Amino acid sequence: MIRIPLAMLAAGAFAVAAPALAQTDPHQPANDGSAASSMTVPPGQIAPGADPGTSSANAGGGSVIQQTQAGNAANQAQYQSDLAAYNSAMRAHGHQVASQDVHYAHQQQAYAEAMEAWRIQDAACKRGHQRACNAPSPDPANFY
Numbered sequence: 001m002i003r004i005p006l007a008m009l010a011a012g013a014f015a016v017a018a019p020a021l022a023q024t025d026p027h028q029p030a031n032d033g034s035a036a037s038s039m040t041v042p043p044g045q046i047a048p049g050a051d052p053g054t055s056s057a058n059a060g061g062g063s064v065i066q067q068t069q070a071g072n073a074a075n076q077a078q079y080q081s082d083l084a085a086y087n088s089a090m091r092a093h094g095h096q097v098a099s100q101d102v103h104y105a106h107q108q109q110a111y112a113e114a115m116e117a118w119r120i121q122d123a124a125c126k127r128g129h130q131r132a133c134n135a136p137s138p139d140p141a142n143f144y
Contacts, residue, residue, distance in 0.1 A: 110143035117143075 117138040124132035 106144060107140070110140040113143040114138040114140040 115138075121132050121135060121138065
């Protein structure tokens, strides 16, 4: 007994039934081999026609496409606006950070100068200069 796989049987049945299942559209005439239809459509192919159902579906699809494109344009405009605001905020933040960096560098320099003045004052006090011992410690704010 010869066993034929089920998949092969199904494929064979489909191949036999496929031409019977083919449908034609009454609104679109088939190429009949005439000179007029053979110029635009190959033999056996469907010639373009005026199908009201297809035209209606295409018109409805066109409006959906236009609505989608309008929504995309609005979204793109909002994105560009948000991006410009973000970039502006980042530039402002960068300027603020740079300003703080400059201020911090001045603070560090003022503190270093105050410490140097204090070391000089401390050395003078240790050498016995009473005025240096009685003077207040240097304030970094005075070195800005």
